[in-house]
Amino acid sequence: MELGFDEKDYLSCCGSTIFAKEMASASPFSSFQHAISIARDIWFNSVDVNGWLQAFSAHPQIGQTHAPSHASETSAQWSKGEQSTALATATGSSSQELSEWNARYMQKFGFVFLICASGRSTDEILAELKRRYTNRPIVEFEIAAQEQMKITELRLAKLFSSRENTSSTTDKYSTIVVKKAEEDRIGIIGGHVTAASENSTGKSLQTTARSRPPITTHVLDVSRGCPAAGMEVLLEVWRGSQSRPTFGAAGGGSWVVLGSSTTDLDGRSGQLLSIVDDANPGVYRISFNTGKYNPSGFFPHVSIVFEILESQKKQHFHVPLLLSPFSFSTYRGS
Template identity: 75%
Template sequence: MELSFEEKDFLACCGSNRFAKEMALASPFSSMQVALSAARNIWFNKVDVNGWLEAFSAHPQIGETPSSKKGSETSAQWSKGEQSTAFATATGSSLEELSEWNTCYREKFGIVFLICASGRSTDEILAELKRRYTNRPIVEFEIAALEQMKITELRLGKLFSTKENAPSTTDKHPAIVTKKAEEGRVNIVGGHITAGSEVSAGKSYSNPTRTRPPITTHVLDVARGSPAAGIEVRLEMWKDALSRPAFGNTDIGHWVVQGSSTTDKDGRSGQLMSIVDAANPGIYRISFDTGKYCPSGFFPYVSIVFEIRESQRWEHFHVPLLLSPFSFTTYRGS
């Protein structure tokens, strides 16, 4: 079944009028995945810098109560829900500090600090704000665009959930409809819901079937402002059950290759591991052959080490690399 939406629906997901118009033109969509692919293409390839700035300005400052000054009441409600954990964990002093750092950030970068706040505490958001404040403007602008896409994906899931689970006028059991709608919402937005939050809510939803491997990556060349194609990528896992890789340890021979690929014209790697429902908990390493891509650069290669815990095995881990000849940054995406 194909689902159609209007511009105002997509404007609630992303405050760029160009994005909303292009998405409405691409509608209807046969599935959530088709809509997500279209959204990423439109956001990164069709929306210009002015459109990005327009979307950024539609967001309230982190720590402030959202209003419907831009987009719609729906957007304001979604924003409030996304910041619910931050508000629940905030104190008077932490909100004051957050406000001060927000002001410093805006003065340096000229935009509101943008982060996908869903499930994040005030302390986590504040720590990330302080870390990103040290970035160069060109790097931070790219990160803000990526965070906007994460928020848009989350809201598209809510939009599809509302449409797909709208109650039928002939349904005589509204309680059943509500339960089905809630289950559908979990399946659609499953990538953003952790097993831990399901347990704490006292619900027993089944985990969604994956359509991509648990670990993915892409590379952006921030010096050129374009995807980095042709970079060899290798995914490894630490296999020694008696020890952990630690700073200063010699760990030759303990890393086991899970898969390798080369980034395509969009900077995305191919499949680095099998598509499995649950990832094996453990410590992973993604390495990039940056020296071959940029022989005159400072880094012969880049390795990113991260850990997947038992409680996170159903989650998705997107670990991108933002690269320039003399600096790089990364983060956990979705």
């Protein structure tokens, strides 16, 4: 079964007309995962700067219930739902402060403050807004684009889950492994934004601080075409006399817990690690309590082991889980 929608539907997921046209042209997709893979490639490598700004402009300011006039009805409804936690936790003073900071942000950067707001309280969003306000414009532009992609993924999941008999495509979902090259993460920034600055100064622009922990994850339930909420996640690092665990052998070290959390409504884990400039090189393991999430599934739990090298300590490692009752896959994302 192939899955696809028209340009109008994709425009509700992301307000860029270029993105919507490219997605409609690439349809139909063999699975939800296939659609996500293509969507990321289009957003980071085909949509230009104007397209990014167009998508940003389709969002209401955080804390507002009305969407811009050019946003679709579906997009407006989704925006309201995504901000439901923030709206429910807002007070008179916090709403006023959020409005003031929204205005300051818009004046500095020229576009609306963008954050994947699902499950976030007003206080959490306000704290993130204040922290990101200190960023340089080019750094914040990249962060906003990444947040837009998170929102797009969430909305694509809603769009695909609305299709009847989505569950019948489980077997196809589980056979697709999404491959995402690390360089795609900031491809459009390098190609469309920094070139002029580098030519004029002779120096490349570098991020001076992270906006999130160096290791993150999220879980997608591909059998239902939606995020997996409420799943327990555990992050560990290998410590011992040997630098890495030996396959099939015990001894020489042990796994040390760094953090734990439960996935939110977007399927994203909470903060598993502190926000630091340099990740410690070593072998890490992210474990997911899949048995508790789906007691009838084949896997009581899933663990993903990966290594961060000394040369990679400033990079970001997003290690998601794509899960169905009888299979799972992963990839290094952004």
